[in-house]
Amino acid sequence: MxxxxxxxxxxxxxxxxxxxxxxxxxxxxxxxxxxxxxxxxxxxxxxxxxxxxxxxxxxxxxxxxxxxxVFRRRGDEEEAGEYIHGNxxxxxxxxxxxxxxxxxxxxxxxxxxxxxRRPDYDMVVKVTGQQFAWIFEYPDYGIKSAELVVPTGKRIKFELQSVDVIHSFWVPEWRVKEDLVPGLTTYVYITPTQEGEFKLRCAELCGVGHATMRAPVRVVSPEAFEAWVAEQMPPADPVALGEKLVSQYCASCHSLDGSQRVGPTFLGIFGREVTFTDGTTATVDEDYIRESIREPQAKVVEGFQPIMPPFGPDRLSDEEVDAIIAFLKTLEK
Amino acid sequence: MMHVLSTGLVRGLLGQAVGFLLGIALVLLGRSLLGLDASWAASQQPALVSGAVVSVLGFMLASGMVSDWLKEAMGQPAPMRHGPPEGRPKWWRYLSVDYNHKVIGIQYGATSIILIGLAGLVAVIFRIELTKPGIDFLDPNRFNTLIGWHGIVMIAAILLGVGGMANYLVPLMVGARDMAFPRLNAFAFWINIPGVVLVVLALFFGWDTGWTGYPPLGVFSLAGVDLFYLGVFFVGLSSILGAVNIIATALGMRAKGMTLFRMPIFVWSMLATSLIALTATQLIGLSFVLVVLERTFDMHFFSPILTEHAKALGAPPGNPLLFQHLFWFYSHPAVYVFVLPGLGIISELLPVFARKPLFGYKWVAMASMAIALVGFLVWGHHMFTSGMSDIMRVTMMWTTLLVAVPTGIKFFNWLATLWGGKLTFPTPMLFVMGALSIFLIGGLSGPPNGTVTTDLFLHDTYWIVGHFHATMFGGFFYPYIAAVYYWFPKVTGRMYNEKLGKLHFWLMTPAFWAMSLSQMMAGLWGMRRRIVDYDPALGIEPFHMVTTVAGIVIFVAMTIFVVNIVWSAVKGPVAEANPWKSRSPEFQLPSPVPEYNYDRPLVVVSNPYDYGRPEPYVVFASGSATD
Structure with a gap:
């Protein structure tokens, strides 16, 4: 034995x-x-x-x-194994x-x-998740961005909030993840050590657009971060502002190049003839776009699900909606 | 044809259809009487909820399941009917309400295998979608519906499979003539069918929450989600009632001389399982009903975002984490409901094929109880990234890792049982060994998810998908398949085809290993769970290719299994009464087992697994059993 x-x-x-x-x-x-x-x-x-x-x-x-x-029965022998009960x-x-x-x-x-989880940190970034986009706010600088840009070497407290359902904040290279829970503010601390481009990926099933709920992440040197902050003042030109807002709020569901996503593409949207789920039709104009942002469920284009969340004046001001319209007009086929 | 129409199943399904329409009509009528908008678009959600609830009543009434109870309630005698149906073909009783535990066991088992096939087919469909990046043929909503459906139907199938083994085996193993409460036993089976029908209907209405149904997503989800929640509720009810019966049978109906530590080890594992099912299932039922109430009556239990109506009433915001606590308080112990019976089968079969006593019988039995009890205190490890408080996360980690200890005890005792044995490897033993190997990777991939910090990385990735599929295959499916092959001659009186059985094993096992490892690798490289499309930049396409191909091979292997058992049940060679030379009491009976099991009372005279000792485990007392 x-x-x-x-x-x-x-x-x-x-x-x-x-x-x-x-x-x-x-x-x-x-x-x-x-x-x-x-x-x-x-x-x-x-x-x-x-x-x-x-x-x-x-x-x-x-x-x-x-x-x-080794302990196989050989041939036709019928005997039993060793009689051991335990030890x-x-x-x-x-x-x-x-x-x-x-x-x-x-x-x-x-x-x-x-x-x-020790509560010391060098800067705060507020992260808001919504179906199916990410928004990053830098309260120290008064900046809002659709791209997460952070410097190396600083311990960042990410304050996480969701406006609709549960999402989860995860950059695989940073390892840690934390859910964004509507009604709560959760948090996670990260000190980026490597410069480069990464992707933030939603890690909690949040509905039809979950797979593509990603955001670009750029980790830069502290100097480059300061330069980026200086660039981020809201653009005065409405088309440029509109472009920024669209990439921030809309582009994860509405493509700009005609490709198929959860919502209709924005390419050539102005003047497009659309048919709604109730069978009526309309030509896309300023009023229709305004209504689609404020009350998306009022008219839903045929072939799409009524899933777009409404954007009230507390999230997009009238000026910002006008800027989006100005930008959309430039997207001709 | 008349025989088919008169079965409980067909009558029940018709009753369910009528009940469904009646429930919908009730809501539409009520809404129009109250002056509310009674159009389909405005009433669909409450109408489906009402239809679903009434449809279950319709099924139970029409199937004849409650006829005896109604008679008794009205003061008429309703004697217990046992035995084959009069004036009907033999198969009729398997599709109708019947009180024999062996018939009910087969009903459970057959239903579970059908559901495993359907849920497996659905998995193959979405695996094909996932082979390459990009959306090929499943739109995201359909994909989300299918993954949720796969998950919940597999869970129902596992619960039914556990029910099948428990119903067939526990009374036979303890030497009883039937279960403690035969009518309740039949009820516990039949309530599953309308529940499963609701979940199948949910497939057509769609829902996008996955099987966990987390609010607030569940609150805003598509119409199918109500049918899913309610269907699961009724399947859970079955689990609770079944557990009552198993506990009563195991504790109260054992043969003379069968002390607790002389019970077959499978009975121990069913006892541990039933204690969980009896006391934890209520929590998932409760949480699902609360979400349905939230959706139907605007009651904000879980969603913090109030509707205008709720704001006007001054309702406080709901808490999404509350749902997760309620949900996992059952759904984690549920994992042990699935695997403890499977581990029991491993412990039961190893001594037979090693021709040796089960090593450390008492330790193995107590390990089952320990897993069941510790399992109640670990639910928070599903919530390490949920925003739960730090202290709670750490506490739940300490309890979670403790589960590794009794699980390890089982493993080492199994190894010691093999050591020095005279091993043979017919199909059931192959599947037991396969179970050991797969449960090993399932178990060893557990601690990295159990320690909080590493779980912050692994949570909600394909690593977890790989981990729990390995625990489910190793802990339930392989032992279940082993059990089907092992007791097949006892149940049918015929022998399965050994060549097809071996082919099944040698196709499925390497495929499963490849699938598990590639899922885990994809997860480590950044593949998230429950996504219809993945980023080609992650470089995980080869892992997905392997997973899909392996998944298809597993499906083919399971098809061979079903062909084997169906064909062999009809045409297989006649089996001997005790082909495995087992000491277990049921193998001392002729095959198939007689209607009332034992015509004379059993007396236990030694230990169940004393292979190599001349004295038997049980002897039959002289004289006949007269209850």
């Missing part, structure tokens, strides 16, 4: 060595490049857990494979060791989690 156990242990060790080597060399391939300070603790723990998985997997599979290969020492061993491992994991994670 001892001989069997020795051989099985060798099999376990070979397996564990191979899998451990795979985790050791391959971990960077398993996960996207890391780009936040908070994520370092996550990657450390994940890497440790992958080693742990490799070890336990090898133990169980090594013993099971050995048993399957209290073994039972206590494989109860206590896993217990210690999970308690250790819990303790380390508790420490890391409170470290990640």
């Amino acid at each position: 001892k001989r069997h156990l020795m051989r099985a242990v060798i099999l376990v060790l070979i397996l564990a060595g191979g899998l451990g080597y795979l985790v050791y060399t391959g971990f960077e391939v398993f996960v996207p490049p890391l780009a936040s300070q908070e994520g370092t603790r996550i990657d450390q723990l994940l890497r440790f857990q992958f080693f742990l998985i490799a070890a336990i997997f090898s133990l169980v599979v090594g013993l099971a494979v050995y048993a399957v290969l 209290p020492t073994l039972e206590i061993t494989w109860t206590v060791i896993p217990l210690l491992i999970v308690l250790g994991l819990s303790a380390v994670t508790t420490r890391d989690f409170f470290w990640m």
Whole structure:
């Protein structure tokens, strides 16, 4: 029996060595490049857990494979296996060791989690989610943006709010995610460490446009961030303002290039003949666009779902609606 | 033809259709009497809710399920009818209300396999959509409906599968002639059918919340969501009633000499399962009914965004997190409702095919109870990113990871049972070994989601999809399939085809491994759950290709399984009474099992898994059973 156990242990060790080597060399391939300070603790723990998985997997599979290969019934022999009912020492061993491992994991994670959530930060960005777009506000600078631009090296508190359903804030390279819950303000701290372009992706099913609820994320040097802030004063030209607002509020559902999204495309929208779900028709003009923004359900274009949220004066002023109209007029086919 | 029309199933479905129309008519009539807009567009939502509720009453009345109770309520005698139907073909009782636990077990099992097939087919459809980036043939709303449908129908199928195994096996294993409450048992099965019909109808109206139905999205969702919520409510009701019966049977109807620690281990796992189902299912039923009330009567339990009407009434805003707490308080323990019976099957079958006693019987039994109890205190790990308080997240992590301990105990005892055995590998044993391998990856991929910080990364990604499909396949589907092959000769009196069984196993197992690992990798690389289209920039297309192809192979393998059991049930070679040389009491009976199981009382004289010992587990007392 001892001989069997020795051989099985060798099999376990070979397996564990191979899998451990795979985790050791391959971990960077398993996960996207890391780009936040908070994520370092996550990657450390994940890497440790992958080693742990490799070890336990090898133990169980090594013993099971050995048993399957060696402890088979040969020929037609009818005898039974060894009459062993159990072994209290073994039972206590494989109860206590896993217990210690999970308690250790819990303790380390508790420490890391409170470290990640410690309430000190250098700047605030307010994130508002709505079906199916993201808006970023910088209260320190009075800026609103559809693109998330942040500097490296600053610990940012993202204050998360939703105007309709639950969304979730996630940039895979930053690792952490947190839900946006209507009625609550949730938060997450991130210190970007890598410059570059990333994507924010909604990670909680939020309806028909969930898959494409993304926003561009640009991490820049602190100097470049200051320059960006200076550029962000609202444009005076209505067409430029309109373009900005459309990319902020509309473009995730209405394409500008004629491609098919959740809502009708804006390409060549002015003067287009449209048929509504109730069978009536109209030509798109300023009043129709104004109504479609304020009360989208009043007339729904045939072939589309009545899912657009209304934008009241508290979210888009009359001037901003006029600017959107001015921009849409430029989108001729 | 007349026989088909007279079955409880057909009459029930007709009753349900009539009830549905009646319920709709009630609302339209009520609205017009009250002077409200009674057009279909304005009344659709309350009309469907009313139709759904009345339709279930219609089904239960027309199927004949409640006839005996109505008779008794009116003071007429309604004696318990047992045995094959008079003047009808043999199959008739399987499609009608019947009180024999074995008939009900087969009804549960067959329904579950049909639902597994439908939900699997739906999975193949949306997997084909996901093979490449871009929207090919499923619009986003249809995609969302299908993923929610796949999830909830699989859950219903699993609950029915558990019901099938429990109903067929528990009375046989404890030496009883039937369940403790045969009429309640039949009711618990039949209430599923109208529930499932509602969920099927939801497919045609559409809903976009996934199977979790989270408000506020659920509050604003398409018309199908009410049918989904209500359908699940009735399936849950079945689960509660079934659990009452299992507990009463296991605790109250055991044969002489069968102390708790001499019960077959599957009975232990069903006892643990039933304690969860009996006490936690109410919470999902409650949360779903509250959302339906919110949608129908504008009651703001969960949605913080008030309608004008609610504002005028001064209603306080609702809280979306409240729903998640109620929902997961059941839906996490539900995972153990699915896997504990499966793990019980593994523990039950391993000794038979290793010809050795189950190693550490008491530890395995107590591990089931420990999982069931700890399982009540871990629901918050589904909410680590939900905005729940930090303290709550950490607390739920400590409890969650504890589940690994009893799960580990089971694993190590299974290994020790294999060690030094005389193993043989017919199809049921192959599936037990497959279950071990798949449940292992399902289990080992768990702790990274259990520790809060790493879960902030993994939550709502395909890593999770890979993780729970592995736990469901390893913890339920593989053991369930093993159970079907293992008890097939006992149930039908015929033998399944061994070659097709092995083909089924060797197609499905590598495919499942490939599917699981590629899902997990896609998740690590940034693939989110529940999206119809993914960003080609993530570079995850190869993983999706593998997942889709593997999914199709699994579907083909399951088709072979169904062909095998259906064909073998009719044409298979006649089986011996005890083809596995099992010590379990049901294998001491002829196949198929007689109407009343045991004609003489059982007496337990030794331990259930003492393979290699001359004395049997049970002997039959002399004299006949006279209840």
